[in-house]
Amino acid sequence: xxxxxxxxxxxxxxxxxxxxxxxxxxxxxxxxxxxxxxxxxxxxxxxxxxxxxxxxxxxxxxxxxxxxxxxxxxxxxxxxxxxxxxxxxxxxxxxxxxxxxxxxxxxxxxxxxxxxxxxxxxxxxxxxxxxxxxxxxxxxxxxxxxxxxxxxxxxxxxxxxxxxxxxxxxxxxxxxxxxxxxxxxxxxxxxxxxxxxxxxxxxxxxxxxxxxxxxxxxxxxxxxxxxxxxxxxxxxxxxxxxxxxxxxxxxxxxxxxxxxxxxxxxxxxxxxxxxxxxxxxxxxxxxxxxxxxxxxxxxxxxxxxxxxxxxxxxxxxxxxxxxxxxxxxxxxxxxxxxxxxxxxxxxxxxxxxxxxxxxxxxxxxxxxxxxxxxxxxxxxxxxxxxxxxxxxxxxxxxxxxxxxxxxxxxxxxxxxxxxxxxxxxxxxxxxxxxxxxxxxxxxxx
Amino acid sequence: xxxxxxxxxxxxxxxxxxxxxxxxxxxxxxxxxxxxxxxxxxxxxxxxxxxxxxxxxxxxxxxxxxxxxxxxxxxxxxxxxxxxxxxxxxxxxxxxxxxxxxxxxxxxxxxxxxxxxxxxxxxxxxxxxxxxxxxxxxxxxxxxxxxxxxxxxxxxxxxxxxxxxxxxxxxxxxxxxxxxxxxxxxxxxxxxxxxxxxxx
Amino acid sequence: xxxxxxxxxxxxxxxxxxxxxxxxxxxxxxxxxxxxxxxxxxxxxxxxxxxxxxxxxxxxxxxxxxxxxxxxxxxxxxxxxxxxxxxxxxxxxxxxxxxxxxxxxxxxxxxxxxxxxxxxxxxxxxxxxxxxxxxxxxxxxxxxxxxxxxxxxxxxxxxxxxxxxxxxxxxxxxxxxxxxxxxxxxxxxxxxxxxxxxxxxxxxxxxxxxxxxxxxxxxxxxxxxxxxxxxxxxxxxxxxxxxxxxxxxxxxxxxxxxxxxxxxxxxxxxxxxxxxxxxxxxxxxxxxxxxxxxxxxxxxxxxxxxxxxxxxxxxxxxxxxxxxxxxxxxxx
Numbered sequence: 013x014x015x016x017x018x019x020x021x022x023x024x025x026x027x028x029x030x031x032x033x034x035x036x037x038x039x040x041x042x043x044x045x046x047x048x049x050x051x052x053x054x055x056x057x058x059x060x061x062x063x064x065x066x067x068x069x070x071x072x073x074x075x076x077x078x079x080x081x082x083x084x085x086x087x088x089x090x091x092x093x094x095x096x097x098x099x100x101x102x103x104x105x106x107x108x109x110x111x112x113x114x115x116x117x118x119x120x121x122x123x124x125x126x127x128x129x130x131x132x133x134x135x136x137x138x139x140x141x142x143x144x145x146x147x148x149x150x151x152x153x154x155x156x157x158x159x160x161x162x163x164x165x166x167x168x169x170x171x172x173x174x175x176x177x178x179x180x181x182x183x184x185x186x187x188x189x190x191x192x193x194x195x196x197x198x199x200x201x202x203x204x205x206x207x208x209x210x211x212x213x214x215x216x217x218x219x220x221x222x223x224x225x226x227x228x229x230x231x232x233x234x235x236x237x238x239x240x241x242x243x244x245x246x247x248x249x250x251x252x253x254x255x256x257x258x259x260x261x262x263x264x265x266x267x268x269x270x271x272x273x274x275x276x277x278x279x280x281x282x283x284x285x286x287x288x289x290x291x292x293x294x295x296x297x298x299x300x301x302x303x304x305x306x307x308x309x310x311x312x313x314x315x316x317x318x319x320x321x322x323x324x325x326x327x328x329x330x331x332x333x334x335x336x337x338x339x340x341x342x343x344x345x346x347x348x349x350x351x352x353x354x355x356x357x358x359x360x361x362x363x364x365x366x367x368x369x370x371x372x373x374x375x376x377x378x379x380x381x382x383x384x385x386x387x388x389x390x391x392x393x394x395x396x397x398x399x400x401x402x403x404x405x406x407x408x409x410x411x412x413x414x415x416x417x418x419x420x421x422x423x424x425x426x427x428x429x430x431x432x433x434x435x436x437x438x439x440x441x442x443x444x445x446x447x448x449x450x451x452x453x454x455x456x457x
Numbered sequence: 458x459x460x461x462x463x464x465x466x467x468x469x470x471x472x473x474x475x476x477x478x479x480x481x482x483x484x485x486x487x488x489x490x491x492x493x494x495x496x497x498x499x500x501x502x503x504x505x506x507x508x509x510x511x512x513x514x515x516x517x518x519x520x521x522x523x524x525x526x527x528x529x530x531x532x533x534x535x536x537x538x539x540x541x542x543x544x545x546x547x548x549x550x551x552x553x554x555x556x557x558x559x560x561x562x563x564x565x566x567x568x569x570x571x572x573x574x575x576x577x578x579x580x581x582x583x584x585x586x587x588x589x590x591x592x593x594x595x596x597x598x599x600x601x602x603x604x605x606x607x608x609x610x611x612x613x614x615x616x617x618x619x620x621x622x623x624x625x626x627x628x629x630x631x632x633x634x635x636x637x638x639x640x641x642x643x644x645x646x647x648x649x650x651x652x653x654x655x656x657x
Numbered sequence: 658x659x660x661x662x663x664x665x666x667x668x669x670x671x672x673x674x675x676x677x678x679x680x681x682x683x684x685x686x687x688x689x690x691x692x693x694x695x696x697x698x699x700x701x702x703x704x705x706x707x708x709x710x711x712x713x714x715x716x717x718x719x720x721x722x723x724x725x726x727x728x729x730x731x732x733x734x735x736x737x738x739x740x741x742x743x744x745x746x747x748x749x750x751x752x753x754x755x756x757x758x759x760x761x762x763x764x765x766x767x768x769x770x771x772x773x774x775x776x777x778x779x780x781x782x783x784x785x786x787x788x789x790x791x792x793x794x795x796x797x798x799x800x801x802x803x804x805x806x807x808x809x810x811x812x813x814x815x816x817x818x819x820x821x822x823x824x825x826x827x828x829x830x831x832x833x834x835x836x837x838x839x840x841x842x843x844x845x846x847x848x849x850x851x852x853x854x855x856x857x858x859x860x861x862x863x864x865x866x867x868x869x870x871x872x873x874x875x876x877x878x879x880x881x882x883x884x885x886x887x888x889x890x891x892x893x894x895x896x897x898x899x900x901x902x903x904x905x906x907x908x909x910x911x912x913x914x915x916x917x918x919x920x921x922x923x924x925x926x927x928x929x930x931x932x933x934x935x936x937x938x939x940x941x942x943x944x945x946x947x948x949x950x951x952x953x954x955x956x957x958x959x960x961x962x963x964x965x966x967x968x969x970x971x972x973x974x975x976x977x978x979x980x981x982x983x984x985x986x987x988x989x
Contacts, residue, residue, distance in 0.1 A: 206851025212766035212788035212823060215850050282767030326745035328765030330786065544682060547696045547967075557972025559675040560964075562682040597691050 015050035016431055021060035021392060023382050025358030028057065033388040036431030041384055053433065055392050058425060061362045063095025063389025065369040065378050067158070067187070067266055068242060068314035069339065071097075071128070073119065075104025080319035080409045082116065085339070086125040087407035088317070090434035092339040093391035093424035096127040096370070096378045097317075101138070102163040108133035108144035110152035117154040125434045129373060132156040134175050134186055138164050143175060150182040157374035160187035162242055163289075165224060167193055172228060176237035183374060185238040185264075188228055190249070191290065196220035201330055203276040203291045211279065213329065216291045218246035225249050229256035229263050240372055241265040243316050245290040247300030254309045264372045266314035267301050269345035270336055270414060274298075278414075284325045284332035285414050288318070305364060306355040312369040315342045319410030337413045340406060343391070344399055345415070347422025351395065358395075366391075392426040392438075399423045476637045480652035483636075484626055489609065489647045492625035493522065496607050497529030499623050504574055507534045509602065511570055513543040515579040515591055516561065521642035522609060523578035539566030543577065548590035563594070570599040576622075580638040582608040585619035610649060612636050630654075661780045662965055663769045665791045665830035673834055676964045677799050683967070684960035686723055697726035700757040700970050706783070707733040707763040712931065712955075713783050717760050720962035726757075726970075744768065745775050752776035757970055761785070766823075779969045787821045793930055794827035796961040798835060800953045801882055804926055809836035812878055814870055816842045816908055817886025817938055818897070820849045824886060824930045829861055840877060842867045844907065846897045847888075867908055871918055880918065882926040885910050885939045901937055908938070915943040926950050 016033040023029055023041075032040035032050070046052055071085040080088075082099070089097045099116055101107035107116060113130040120128025132149040136142045138161045149156035159179065166172045166188060175186055196216040202208040204215025225241055229252060232239040241253060244265050256263045276294055278286045286292060304310040318335025325332050346365065350356040356364070362379075370379025380386035403416035427435035484492070504510055507530055514523030520542050527540040546552075546560040577591050588606060595604065607623035612630045626649070630636060634654040641647050661667065668676070686692050702721040706714050714730060721728030731751070742750075751759065758779040761769050766786030773780040784790040798808065805811055813832055819825045819841055832839050839861040841848075848863065849855070856863050862877070864870050873879040888904060898904045905911065910927065918925045927939075927949045935941045944951065 204850045206854045209820075209849035209851040209855055210826070212786050212826065217850075282770050284771075323743040323746070326743040328744050328763060328768040328771060328786075330765040330767075331744070547682070547694045552696065552971045553973055555973055557968050560679040560682045560967065562685060593695070597689065597693065 014431060015047055016053060016388070016428065016433070017044055017046040017050045018053045018055050018060070018390065018392070018428070019044075019046075021055035021058055023060045024362050025059050025395075031060070031382065031388075031390070033428070033431045036388050038382065038384055038386050038388050041382065051433075053392075053426060053428075053436070054438070055426070058392040058394055059358050060382060061093070061358065061391045061393060062366040062379050062382055062386075063427065063429060064093045064343065064365045064391050065096040065373065065375065066094050066315050066317070066339065066342070067098050067240075067312055067369045067373055068162070068268075069097045069099055069317040070102065070319065070335070071099045071116075072319060073103065074115070076321070078409070079321045079324070082119040082128060083123045084407060084409045085317070085319070086120065086123045086128060088337075088339040089126040090427050090429065091407050091424070092315075092341070093343050093393070093427050093435070094126055094339060095389035095391070095427065095429045096129060096373075096375055097339075098129045098131050098158055098373055100160060100162045101131050101133040102161075106133050106137050107131065108136050108138075108149075110145065110148040110154070113149050113154035113156050114152050124432075126429055127375075127378065129158070129375065130154045130156055131162075131187070132159045134159045134161045134166050135171060140164060140166060140168055140171060143171070143178065146175070146178055146184065147182070150179075150184060157182070157184050158187055158240070158372075159184055160189065160242065162187065162189040165189050165191040165193060167224070169227060169231070173231050173235060176231055176235040176239065180235070180237050185240050185372065185374075187240040187242045188224065189242050190221040190224035190228070191216075192220045192224050195223065199330060201287055201289075201291060201334070202279050203293050205276065205294060207276045207279055211282070213279070216289075218248050218293070218297070221246055221290055222248040222252060226252050229253070229261050232256075232263055233259065233261045238262045238264075243268050243271065243290055243314070244301065244304070244310055245271050245293050246297050250300050250304040250309055254304070257309065264311045264368075265309070266312045266369070267305055267310045268316045269313060269338055269342045271301055272298065272305070273345060273349055274414060279329075282329045284327065284329050285336070285412055285416075287325075287329060287332050287334055288316075288336050289334040302350065302355055305350065306360070311364065312372060313342065313346055313365050314369065315339055318412075319408050320412045322411060325412050335412065337406070337408055337410060340408070341401060341413070341415045341420065343393060343424050344401075344420035344422050347393070347395060348420040352421055358393075388428055388431040390428040391424055392428075393422060394425050395422050397421070397423040397425065476639075476650055477652040480637060480650040482648065483628060483651050484610070484649035486647040489625070489649065492609065493525050494529050496623045496625060497526050497533065500526070500576055500605075500607065501530060501534060503605070503622065507536050507538050509572070509574050510538045511566060511568070511573045511575050511601075512538060512540045513565070513575055513577055514540070515543055515545060515577060515587060518638055518640050518643055519577075519579040521640050522580060524642075526576075526578060526607065539568055541566045543591055543594055545587060545590040545594050548593040550586055550590065563598070565598060570595065570601045572600070572602045574603045574605065575601040576605045576607055578607050580609045580640070581636055582606070582611045582619075582621050582624075583614055585615045585617040588619045589617050609638060610636060660969070661769075661773050662791050662969060663773060663780060663782045664789050665794050665827040665834070667791070668831075668834065670834050672968075673795070673798065673831060676795060676961070676968050677802060679967055680795075680799055680957070680960040680964035683723075683963040684957065686963075687956065687959065692723050693725060694723065695725045696967060696971055697721070697724035700726045701755075702726045702728045702758045702760060702966065703731055703751055703756050704728060704760045704783070705731045705751065705762075707761070707768070708784070710762055710784070713762060716955075716958040717783060717962050719959050720966055723959070724963055724966055726966065744771065748772045748775050752778055758966065781965060781969065784823055786823065787826075788823050789827045790823040791827050791831075792958070792962055792965055793824050794831035795965065796954055796957040797828055797884065797928060797930070798831050799957045799961050800928065800950050801926065803953070803957075804950065805881055805924075807836075808832065810838060811881040812838045812840065813882045813884060814840045814842060814880055815884045815886065816867060816910070818847045818888045818892060819843045819852075819886070820847050821889070821892075822886050828884065829859065833860060838878070840864060840870050842870055842908065844898060847892075868914070871914055873921060879922060880925060881922070882928060883910060883918065884928040884930075886930065887932065887934060888938045890934070890937070905937055910939045910943045912940045912942040915940065915946060915948070919948060923948075928954060930954070
């Protein structure tokens, strides 16, 4: 039996308590006398959250291992406090078959630092024309429940309708990258507004997202199915989702950390590190997103972690790749702009970064209350730790980090995945415990 | 061989700084006017008349001086002599040592300079580099029959084999000294003063 | 003087005026038998055109050669960029050959700004995507000043596909720098996004209706010059306007419109950056009228580009951006 005692953690920010973990399950909460063979993790005053769950990451394997692998992405996830990540399907080849999904699952398990849950494509090859083998992916060992063509929009209304109907038997959900290609084409890269006008960059108007979301919530209602809106970026989209929820439509939504902070005028220097899809928006949208996350209209934070090899970003802005890193900084950003400002407390953070995404993604064993019987997926946070982000000090293989040089307040100091410590920097920067890559024994906890 | 102090504003043309208190006069308004009249006569004498003469002033103070010389010559000979301006900025050899200087248009009289006797006119002759640049500029505009040089003040310290044909005043100076020329058309008064020297 | 010319906003009013003054002396060269000055002898200028343009490139090439610089033309086709090399690697490779200036035309807005972060030499923007074309704005200003004198208070109207026009963006800046009043006219589909806030912030007027502006009605006031911008026929497939004839009726400089303009002011000038779509945005009668200064613009192009090369390269090496107050009046 492996034992771990976490000493003096403040569960969801409440009074300190100890946790006893045995064979990956929490067996005692309160005042624990440590068994002699137990590893002791001193969490003196750290906030304990259920392990964070990210509904939206790009791990690039198979196909672009130069930018990230499942191993390096898992390491970055563990460093960010994530005990589960949903790996998007836009790999090469695309994850549109059971075999491809199982391959991603197995690679994640072999690494063992976080739970890697494959997302299945909605359409074959992400081409938007024919449904992928949604049922086979759902029945596979990967038990795919979240389907997404992310990177691309499922823009054909008929295909979207069929997909929503087809996933009902196995409780699936479509995560839609909302971008009407006729309103915002592939070259669109800057919020359509004064900045795009001045800079001569192809505009990406908010309506291209809002019109798709409006259509999709109506389709969800019509089909009685479930829709999830990926990376919400505009106030208009928030309005649509708020209305839809009021109607009882089964819609959920996520927002990225960067859309909670970074604004479109950062593009004035044409730095491709700020190029992302959907693009950074003006302050009004950022403020609406924060309010929506606080009031529950937006259910979850998801990073859309998108690593890119350096040379793919070192092009002219319109030619550079879209995307930003996010796993390692997500919690710090949310702590800095949502908790310190009083918009969320730590219980809310647990909700939006763990419980809600686990529920949306269908992971019954993640995002659970830190209580006896729950699997030991635990994230330990120092709410006051000041962090100046250094892009070079990253577990990711890539360096396209928009937070470089910024000082954030709040940081993940340790992560426990299925009872194993996968990340520990409690003694200051650079002090890390050796992490063993022992395979967990097959069963999900 | 002493070099002109490059950190000080250069000796000719564009120096508009105010003259130091301890400067002493070397040419009064009257001296200047007499010198110019004499130079005008010398030009005519050397050229045996005004036929084929073209006066080109080097901006900025060489230009009004050239006009005054032309007026003198017209008064004496009864014929008008073509007058123009020769901008030498693009041919300077010290461009890379200073912030970039705006170039201005040269104004070459309608008859051009081919086969003419061009008299370059400037206020001060010092290292000779300005005149070297002027000769280069001229060579791109045509082929004069001859080129001569008239200056109000020659202060010595040549760095190139250049000499003036007509000199208003020879003024031996030390390179620590500064010569200040002011002409009415540009500065509102006519005076030549000298400052510096033992004050170092 | 700034080390780069990437945006028209890089130049203060004094700098613009110095460049135009120098351009006047450069312009005289065109009438001479020996079209050469030695000023940039030994300097190396690379014209790196990632996007085709015979007229702008030959204008820069002539400008460099008349200044006695060594000028070399590189095009993207066949360069390593077409083989997938990143823009950064391409720029740094050329820069490593110790060139003095890179004149760049690129299909991507902001490309010159980005390249300037990576290289040590001077960068001159010869047109980056739909962003800016500073030397075009300078030659337009030169042409206007030659005919109209000082531009303070003069009213210039720019008409056409503003959304996709770098000529418009640079011209608005330079004209405002020189004190001119600017009105821009386009159908709503060809007005850049955010134009409301942008025009308010930068002090120029906008209109969807050409005739009241040309007639000088009301707040618009009399017109001193009209600049017609090229409209690409391909824009019809993007839904920007239905047909060429509808565009011409609404926004073209037709013979009628020219006659009305001339009746009000026969000194009015007609400009066009070229190449012209005769019959679309500009009637042949207007293009060939006495008011048209289109050929003057071309002739000015070489002189202005010579002046830009001169102002960037002839003086002492400047470190990257000098504050404006240090450069004004530093010309001696």
